[in-house]
Amino acid sequence: MPADTAPQQPNGDALLQVEGLKVHFPVTAGVVLQKRIGSVKAVDDVSFSLRRGETFGLVGESGCGKSTTALAVLRMLEPTAGRIVFEGRDITHLGAVKMRPLRRRIQMVYQDPFSSLNPRMRVRDVIGEPLVVHGLAKDKAAYRARVRELMDLVGLLPHMGEHYPHEFSGGQRQRIGIARALALSPSLVVCDEPVSALDVSIQAQVVNLLMDLQECLGLTYLFIAHDLSVVRHISDRIGVMYLGRVVEIAAGDALFKAPKHPYTQALLAAVPLPDPELDATRPHDLIAGEVPSARTPPPGCRFHPRCPQAMPRCKVETPPLVERDGAEVACHLYGG
Amino acid sequence: MDPAPLLDISGLCVSFRTDRGLVRAVQDVSLQVRAGETLAIVGESGSGKSVTALSILRLLGEAGRVDAGRIVFDGEDLLALEDRAIRAIRGDRIAMIFQEPMSSLNPVLTIGMQVAEPIRLHRNAPWKDAYERAGELLERVRIPDAAGRLGDYPHQLSGGMRQRVMIAMALACRPRLIIADEPTTALDVTVQAQILELLKELTRQANSALILITHDLGVVARYADRVAVMYAGSIVETAPARALYAAPAHPYTRGLMASIPSIDGAIGARLPTIDGQPPDLARLPPGCAFALRCPHVFETCRATPPALMEAGTAGHLRACHLDADAAGAAVQERT
Numbered sequence: 001m002p003a004d005t006a007p008q009q010p011n012g013d014a015l016l017q018v019e020g021l022k023v024h025f026p027v028t029a030g031v032v033l034q035k036r037i038g039s040v041k042a043v044d045d046v047s048f049s050l051r052r053g054e055t056f057g058l059v060g061e062s063g064c065g066k067s068t069t070a071l072a073v074l075r076m077l078e079p080t081a082g083r084i085v086f087e088g089r090d091i092t093h094l095g096a097v098k099m100r101p102l103r104r105r106i107q108m109v110y111q112d113p114f115s116s117l118n119p120r121m122r123v124r125d126v127i128g129e130p131l132v133v134h135g136l137a138k139d140k141a142a143y144r145a146r147v148r149e150l151m152d153l154v155g156l157l158p159h160m161g162e163h164y165p166h167e168f169s170g171g172q173r174q175r176i177g178i179a180r181a182l183a184l185s186p187s188l189v190v191c192d193e194p195v196s197a198l199d200v201s202i203q204a205q206v207v208n209l210l211m212d213l214q215e216c217l218g219l220t221y222l223f224i225a226h227d228l229s230v231v232r233h234i235s236d237r238i239g240v241m242y243l244g245r246v247v248e249i250a251a252g253d254a255l256f257k258a259p260k261h262p263y264t265q266a267l268l269a270a271v272p273l274p275d276p277e278l279d280a281t282r283p284h285d286l287i288a289g290e291v292p293s294a295r296t297p298p299p300g301c302r303f304h305p306r307c308p309q310a311m312p313r314c315k316v317e318t319p320p321l322v323e324r325d326g327a328e329v330a331c332h333l334y335g336g
Numbered sequence: 337m338d339p340a341p342l343l344d345i346s347g348l349c350v351s352f353r354t355d356r357g358l359v360r361a362v363q364d365v366s367l368q369v370r371a372g373e374t375l376a377i378v379g380e381s382g383s384g385k386s387v388t389a390l391s392i393l394r395l396l397g398e399a400g401r402v403d404a405g406r407i408v409f410d411g412e413d414l415l416a417l418e419d420r421a422i423r424a425i426r427g428d429r430i431a432m433i434f435q436e437p438m439s440s441l442n443p444v445l446t447i448g449m450q451v452a453e454p455i456r457l458h459r460n461a462p463w464k465d466a467y468e469r470a471g472e473l474l475e476r477v478r479i480p481d482a483a484g485r486l487g488d489y490p491h492q493l494s495g496g497m498r499q500r501v502m503i504a505m506a507l508a509c510r511p512r513l514i515i516a517d518e519p520t521t522a523l524d525v526t527v528q529a530q531i532l533e534l535l536k537e538l539t540r541q542a543n544s545a546l547i548l549i550t551h552d553l554g555v556v557a558r559y560a561d562r563v564a565v566m567y568a569g570s571i572v573e574t575a576p577a578r579a580l581y582a583a584p585a586h587p588y589t590r591g592l593m594a595s596i597p598s599i600d601g602a603i604g605a606r607l608p609t610i611d612g613q614p615p616d617l618a619r620l621p622p623g624c625a626f627a628l629r630c631p632h633v634f635e636t637c638r639a640t641p642p643a644l645m646e647a648g649t650a651g652h653l654r655a656c657h658l659d660a661d662a663a664g665a666a667v668q669e670r671t
Contacts, residue, residue, distance in 0.1 A: 061524035199380035204595035233597030270529035272558035
């Protein structure tokens with residue numbers, strides 16, 4: 001490991017800390033002058049941290065900012081405000097040159113295994129390209145050996161390296177994407193909906209693979225998904241996002257057994273369980289309406305227009321994320 | 337099967353001519369739907385669930401061909417009808433809701449005109465009356481300020497609202513049968529719940545039948561009365577929803593249910609998987625299509641395709657050579 005990426009750990013075992021992260025996108029009008037007429041607050045004051053070796057799940061509906069948060073962590077988007085500390089270093093505004101060695105340590109697995117692989121490259125080169133880009137392949141033999149090792153790690157057979165991505169099924173393509181993400185031996189892997197494009201019988205194979213890899217390589221995952229049962233299965237802790245904010249963070253089991261935030265409760269009630277007997281025993285209370293635009297978010301608590309338990313103060317005061325019984329929740333029902 | 341079913345599909349076989357040869361997308365599919373009933377067809381991509389649905393309305397296109405079978409709706413064989421006669425049924429007595437509301441709505445027509453169109457077409461109503469009725473329909477699917485939204489274009493609505501418009505269109509002529517092909521797959525879960533509740537409520541009110549095509553076993557559990565599980569073009573199991581979940585009888589159904597993480601299962605445990613992947617429909621094995629992935633496979637499975645047969649309780653059928661008791665014991669051993 002190069003010296004400039006050596007971890008200095010002021011914060012115990014936190015691998016990644018995100019503090020007060022904001023990512024705002026300008027909304028402009030006009031073709032030539034591009035006058036700024038507002039902004040989309042895709043991520044607005046989000047804080048969480050990842051311990052080394054854990055899986056942190058991030059859930060929420062489309063537009064809640066979960067993918068934008070991930071892209072900011074990867075420094076593929078410039079944060080508007082806040083701090084991102086990775087392996088003890090503040091990387092929030094690190095320049096491209098200084099960021100480059102750190103990029104080896106944070107890799108990503110994408111949602112769509114069809115569009116995220118270059119169709120004109122053989123699988124071995126798709127997997128090996130990061131080694132070339134970062135100058136980590138000493139010679140051809142070492143390169144080949146590393147690619148073979150990576151393919152073996154994700155359960156691909158050696159001869160498959162000669163083929164092109166289109167010759168593979170969705171599940172196998174996702175294995176290729178995972179192998180590529182692991183090529184640089186990252187410590188943090190951001191998985192953005194890694195199984196949602198796959199068929200049910202294939203999802204379990206990929207979930208198992210991700211868990212096995214975590215165990216043998218000591219990986220830390222930031223796992224983004226909308227499928228709550230998959231997130232619960234793989235995550236140690238889960239953060240629930242709504243319209244650019246984190247509304248609740250709790251251990252996976254606690255979140256499902258005793259969801260605190262009314263939005264978390266509504267989200268859980270909306271997901272039908274694959275078992276009619278069990279499903280009938282759970283609340284089915286629907287929440288009305290849809291997620292409002294992030295350009296004009298409601299004041300106060302952003303969930304208040306849809307919240308069945310909204311109080312007058314919810315319309316004006318933004319609830320902070322506070323600790324309650326080992327979980328964190330941003331809701332006026334829990335004091336704070 | 338007391339009253340005659342509203343829809344009776346028997347021995348349906350559909351194939352597509354492709355560069356890779358003949359793809360047998362649907363093979364010998366038989367199923368019935370009664371008035372007021374919700375039948376879920378569940379399966380993974382390529383299982384033939386959508387092709388079965390498209391065959392009912394004869395929307396297969398140039399490449400697809402029905403090779404055998406009958407589709408009897410309300411006493412008429414839909415496959416034998418002339419084009420004009422089937423057009424009179426589409427959107428009138430049988431309506432369809434597609435997955436992606438943005439690509440199924442016409443982007444250059446207002447939603448009012450699109451909802452009014454089937455009423456004008458099938459009921460010969462003047463535009464003014466049809467338009468008024470469209471307003472009522474949008475209200476029924478709970479689009480806020482319905483009358484004011486008639487002049488909106490699809491792009492001005494959210495995904496959930498567009499799917500409500502699709503439902504309003506489908507309901508316009510009070511169909512006896514609604515076919516919804518993955519109606520909520522493109523939507524968020526809280527909106528999915530709203531749409532499915534709405535669909536269920538409105539079909540119940542009108543005593544219409546609903547065919548719900550989905551890959552989501554949770555949606556099936558909450559909204560279906562009966563379920564048909566499809567794999568590689570065939571129905572492998574069909575049963576009343578509760579019976580299916582209480583005692584899945586086909587190894588594929590069992591594998592599928594086991595592979596979904598449950599929300600009260602052990603966190604971090606390895607999920608049971610179905611090894612391999614579905615077969616190429618252009619090169620189907622001679623016997624059971626699931627044989628290659630089945631943990632209980634034996635000689636007969638590789639040679640002869642199994643037929644749907646009673647599996648224990650009434651109305652519960654499965655297509656599997658394995659003896660029912662042995663299957664139960666074997667699966668218990670494995671888990």
